Amino acid sequence: MKQFSDLISTIEITNKTNAKIDALVNYFDTAPDKDKLWLIALFTGKRPSRPVKTSLMKEWCMEITNLPEWLFLESYSSVGDLGETMALLLPNNSSHLDLSLSEWMTELKALKPKSDDEKKAFVLEAWSGLGQQERLIFNKLIGGSFRIGVSKKTLVNALAKLTGIDANQLMHSIIGHWDIDSITFEELIHGQHINYDNSKPYPFCLAYALEKELPDLGEPKDWFVEQKWDGIRGQIVKRNDEVYIWSRGEELVTQQFPELVEAMSNFNDDFVIDGEILAIKDSAVLLFNDLQKRLNRKNVTKKLLEEVPIGFYAYDILEFNGEDIREKPFAERRQVLELLFGLMALPSHVKLSHLVNFKKWEDLYRIRANSRTINSEGLMLKQKASPYHTGRKKGDWWKWKVDPLTIDAVMIYAQKGSGRRSSKYTDYTFAVKKDDALVTIAKAYSGLTDQEITEISKWVNKNAIEKFGPVRTVKPELIFEIAFEGIALSNRHKSGVALRFPRISRWRRDKPVDEIDTIESVKQLITAS
Amino acid sequence: MLKDNQLIKFTKKGIYCPKGKFYLDPWYPVDYAIISHGHADHARWGMKHYLCTDDSKAILKHRLGEAINIQSIPYRQSISINGVNVSFYPAGHVIGSAQIRLEYKGYVVVFTGDYKTQPDFITTPFDSVKCHTFITESTFGLPIYHWKSEKNLQSELHDWVRTNQSNNRTSVFFGYSLGKAQRLLSLLDGADDIFVHRSIYNLNDAITGSGIDLPKSKLWSADLDKNSLQNKIIIAPPSLLGSKMLKRLPNPATAICSGWMQIRGNRRWQSVDAGFAVSDHADWNGLISAVKASEAERVYVTHGSQAVFSKYLNEIGIEAYELKTEYGDEALAKAEKETEIIERE
Numbered sequence: 015m016k017q018f019s020d021l022i023s024t025i026e027i028t029n030k031t032n033a034k035i036d037a038l039v040n041y042f043d044t045a046p047d048k049d050k051l052w053l054i055a056l057f058t059g060k061r062p063s064r065p066v067k068t069s070l071m072k073e074w075c076m077e078i079t080n081l082p083e084w085l086f087l088e089s090y091s092s093v094g095d096l097g098e099t100m101a102l103l104l105p106n107n108s109s110h111l112d113l114s115l116s117e118w119m120t121e122l123k124a125l126k127p128k129s130d131d132e133k134k135a136f137v138l139e140a141w142s143g144l145g146q147q148e149r150l151i152f153n154k155l156i157g158g159s160f161r162i163g164v165s166k167k168t169l170v171n172a173l174a175k176l177t178g179i180d181a182n183q184l185m186h187s188i189i190g191h192w193d194i195d196s197i198t199f200e201e202l203i204h205g206q207h208i209n210y211d212n213s214k215p216y217p218f219c220l221a222y223a224l225e226k227e228l229p230d231l232g233e234p235k236d237w238f239v240e241q242k243w244d245g246i247r248g249q250i251v252k253r254n255d256e257v258y259i260w261s262r263g264e265e266l267v268t269q270q271f272p273e274l275v276e277a278m279s280n281f282n283d284d285f286v287i288d289g290e291i292l293a294i295k296d297s298a299v300l301l302f303n304d305l306q307k308r309l310n311r312k313n314v315t316k317k318l319l320e321e322v323p324i325g326f327y328a329y330d331i332l333e334f335n336g337e338d339i340r341e342k343p344f345a346e347r348r349q350v351l352e353l354l355f356g357l358m359a360l361p362s363h364v365k366l367s368h369l370v371n372f373k374k375w376e377d378l379y380r381i382r383a384n385s386r387t388i389n390s391e392g393l394m395l396k397q398k399a400s401p402y403h404t405g406r407k408k409g410d411w412w413k414w415k416v417d418p419l420t421i422d423a424v425m426i427y428a429q430k431g432s433g434r435r436s437s438k439y440t441d442y443t444f445a446v447k448k449d450d451a452l453v454t455i456a457k458a459y460s461g462l463t464d465q466e467i468t469e470i471s472k473w474v475n476k477n478a479i480e481k482f483g484p485v486r487t488v489k490p491e492l493i494f495e496i497a498f499e500g501i502a503l504s505n506r507h508k509s510g511v512a513l514r515f516p517r518i519s520r521w522r523r524d525k526p527v528d529e530i531d532t533i534e535s536v537k538q539l540i541t542a543s
Numbered sequence: 544m545l546k547d548n549q550l551i552k553f554t555k556k557g558i559y560c561p562k563g564k565f566y567l568d569p570w571y572p573v574d575y576a577i578i579s580h581g582h583a584d585h586a587r588w589g590m591k592h593y594l595c596t597d598d599s600k601a602i603l604k605h606r607l608g609e610a611i612n613i614q615s616i617p618y619r620q621s622i623s624i625n626g627v628n629v630s631f632y633p634a635g636h637v638i639g640s641a642q643i644r645l646e647y648k649g650y651v652v653v654f655t656g657d658y659k660t661q662p663d664f665i666t667t668p669f670d671s672v673k674c675h676t677f678i679t680e681s682t683f684g685l686p687i688y689h690w691k692s693e694k695n696l697q698s699e700l701h702d703w704v705r706t707n708q709s710n711n712r713t714s715v716f717f718g719y720s721l722g723k724a725q726r727l728l729s730l731l732d733g734a735d736d737i738f739v740h741r742s743i744y745n746l747n748d749a750i751t752g753s754g755i756d757l758p759k760s761k762l763w764s765a766d767l768d769k770n771s772l773q774n775k776i777i778i779a780p781p782s783l784l785g786s787k788m789l790k791r792l793p794n795p796a797t798a799i800c801s802g803w804m805q806i807r808g809n810r811r812w813q814s815v816d817a818g819f820a821v822s823d824h825a826d827w828n829g830l831i832s833a834v835k836a837s838e839a840e841r842v843y844v845t846h847g848s849q850a851v852f853s854k855y856l857n858e859i860g861i862e863a864y865e866l867k868t869e870y871g872d873e874a875l876a877k878a879e880k881e882t883e884i885i886e887r888e
Contacts, residue, residue, distance in 0.1 A: 026807060026810070026811055027810055027811060027815070027816060027817060027818070028816070029811075079686065081686055082855075082858065084854075085685075085686060085851065085855060088685060088848075088851050089685050089686055089687045092685055092687065092806075093687055093806055093808070094808055095807070095808070098806070098807055099687065102687035102688075102689070102805065102806075103686055103687055106689075150807075450785075451785045477808065479808075479809065489808055489811070
């Protein structure tokens with residue numbers, strides 16, 4: 015397991031995505047086949063169910079170390095991770111066990127049905143035969159996530175770099191149904207268990223923020239205007255009775271949205287449509303915050319399905335019954351889309367994105383100003399003659415957000431509030447990337463729900479690294495979208511910019527730290543605003 | 544029998560001995576200060592008179608100024624101050640560090656300052672002293688802290704340097720200029736040429752000037768040819784993290800050396816390539832063995848995990864109390880940074 019343990023050590027210390035990818039490539043280049051498969055399984059949530067209860071492991075650890083429970087818990091709260099706490103508390107190993115990752119996983123799978131006594135004997139033997147870092151890995155293999163910033167996308171990018179195979183195909187391959195005992199690594203990455211032709215997505219067409227006055231766009235009659243819904247862009251691929259949902263981040267998210275899969279399965283035609291995945295209840299679009307409850311869950315419970323139902327607003331159609339129609343003008347594609355949606359009696363949560371009715375450009379100011387009330391982010395302006403571009407291209411599609419100025423920043427300091435909130439951490443300082451380091455960009459405190467504040471306060475208590483009076487320095491892990499009214503260059507601020515009325519617009523649980531803004535991207539907003 | 548509260552008092556300015564009319568590592572200016580070691584949270588400016596170990600004297604003068612009024616004595620030799628016998632015992636923390644032993648009419652108090660029970664290659668090893676009252680630090684007073692042996696650390700650091708060299712990278716270690724820097728020198732000695740930042744270079748100069756040997760190192764200055772540093776070893780204070788000087792290095796691999804690096808989360812949040820748990824403080828077992836060896840009837844626990852450690856001591860039958868002081872990691876980090884800026888001059 016040394017190889018796997020070294021991989022984890024390398025990945026966890028770096029915050030550079032490329033360094034992570036290189037480490038993964040190196041692992042895939044050298045590890046035994048079965049180990050590679052297990053790595054993919056573990057990093058894509060295809061792990062076997064936990065064979066040993068956490069409470070038992072904790073009990074055995076306290077027994078060996080002869081520590082009282084309160085001291086165990088103090089240690090846990092200082093480390094913040096149970097598997098790691100136990101790895102640190104246990105005495106040095108007295109022997110050395112040398113099993114590969116797949117051998118450990120096989121043993122752990124076999125352990126599941128055994129008695130508690132047998133489990134105890136196994137775990138204790140492993141603990142006394144593994145060094146501290148490997149012991150930590152062992153505890154993590156039993157249950158729990160590695161939390162080392164390797165997304166499915168990173169994993170796929172590493173596999174793509176290694177093999178030259180298309181990344182989206184690899185995404186489908188690793189997400190698809192495969193059984194570790196009946197597939198080889200080669201078969202897996204070449205997608206022998208899937209039919210990529212059925213799932214293959216197109217690159218998304220992306221819009222720039224509007225950077226001119228509306229009249230400069232030309233005649234209003236040449237444009238379609240839609241709401242810019244605040245959900246997740248999604249591409250639904252339906253071919254040969256199979257339905258796949260791709261996110262903008264090129265992850266396959268099909269399993270997260272069973273209600274969409276069901277609705278799409280009812281169509282007779284095949285298609286690829288682009289639209290927005292939204293939380294929709296009683297025909298109203300809910301906040302992004304609500305939608306987030308549905309994201310990245312392994313299992314969607316019945317309760318959650320009722321609480322936060324998912325809907326889809328279709329924007330565009332890229333392929334119809336096998337024909338790629340991306341080069342056709344948007345107005346024509348829209349007709350195809352309307353035709354497709356008109357053919358079916360659709361459930362209320364799957365809709366066409368409606369076109370905003372307007373005659374003069376001036377009409378749009380009022381409509382845009384209302385966007386917030388329907389939980390839209392503003393308006394999208396699309397040239398009727400435009401093709402469906404690959405990626406971001408200026409001129410044909412514009413996004414005209416209500417509040418165009420937002421950045422994604424990471425929390426670095428937290429401070430307790432006053433009055434009613436004096437027991438909670440409510441005031442935060444945020445940073446963006448500057449080269450390899452972080453630089454403070456703003457201090458903000460409003461914009462979160464009480465529930466979120468409670469959750470963040472608990473997190474701060476666990477993840478404070480340093481104290482300076484009432485201020486806690488925290489691990490830079492929580493990402494927030496910071497909204498503000500204006501931005502200007504400033505000599506008085508370390509970052510070189512000053513934000514006007516910064517506030518937290520939402521907690522971005524979906525973003526990894528790697529993807530926060532850089533000081534350069536923030537400065538670009540100066541010209542944009 | 545005397546009570547400890549007649550020998551020591553915990554005041555706003557620091558730990559005070561009313562009988563002897565002196566303070567131990569005070570944090571505000573006083574007339575007479577006995578100093579355990581040269582770290583900036585223990586040895587502060589503005590005392591009218593300083594007393595320390597012979598090995599600390601040059602360090603204190605270097606850091607606090609030639610003009611300070613300072614007296615020093617060797618380890619284990621006692622001096623009487625207003626009838627109180629004062630002596631120093633090695634603390635194994637940094638060069639010159641000492642536990643301060645006070646004795647008055649047969650009653651003994653030991654103030655550890657900072658200490659490390661595990662021996663290393665450079666510091667005079669910790670020596671336990673029996674006493675009635677033991678005032679101990681608790682920086683790493685949680686059972687999750689267990690240090691590797693010096694030999695193991697040595698081979699781990701040498702391995703890392705070699706890996707960096709095979710990738711054509713220069714190894715840069717970060718640690719405080721006093722203590723960690725000399726310890727790293729001793730651990731890395733022989734691996735390759737070692738360059739040190741000016742703050743460390745000047746301090747080392749002061750230390751060797753007082754007759755203490757240190758492994759060889761060269762000055763890392765801005766005007767050095769980049770190629771002469773390629774694949775070599777550099778030791779710098781933590782304040783240099785992210786500095787321009789660091790960025791000028793061709794292909795650095797960076798490592799922070801601190802006991803806190805024992806925990807993954809702490810390793811990860813720093814923007815460095817590695818974290819090594821090299822600590823100048825006692826680990827959990829070290830703290831417990833020191834307390835037990837002192838055979839003290841009462842223990843005061845200062846800076847660090849004082850609540851946890853004193854609670855645990857009481858549970859295992861040792862009378863212990865928490866004591867709030869202004870020593871410790873945050874104070875040290877802040878004060879050391881200021882000192883390093885001065886040392887660079």
